[in-house]
Amino acid sequence: MLNIIIILVLGSVVAYISKFNLESTSVNLGGYVINDVPLFYVIIASVLTGLILSYLFLLLQQVSNSLTLRGKRKEIKTGRAENLDLTKRIHQLEIENERLKNGSTEPSDRNAL
Secondary structure, three states: OHHHHHHHHHHHHHHHHHHHOOOEEEEEEOOEEEEEEEHHHHHHHHHHHHHHHHHHHHHHHHHHHHHHHHHHHHHHHHHHHHHHHHHHHHHHHHHHHHHHHHOOOOOOOOOOO
8 A cells, every 4th residue: 555655646746747747858878968858857867866875885785794793703603602612611620629628439420410
């Protein structure tokens, strides 16, 4: 429903622009010259070109942001793995510390935590 409303509004804007801008103009595109083009075509083409270019810049920015986030996710994953390894090592050292305090000779659990 929202799409239909947007299309109707855009169609109304185009009709309004075309109603008051029927003068013929010539368009210079580098070495090419196009004669007798209605002014509203030039206006609409300019707006569409601007929208397409801004969309392309937005896509480039989103790709850059996703690559940056991917690198950050890898850093976080590495940090979590390191944290887990350190937690395991702390637990093993605590077990060894308790064993030394109690004078026990039973083997330490290397697979603990």
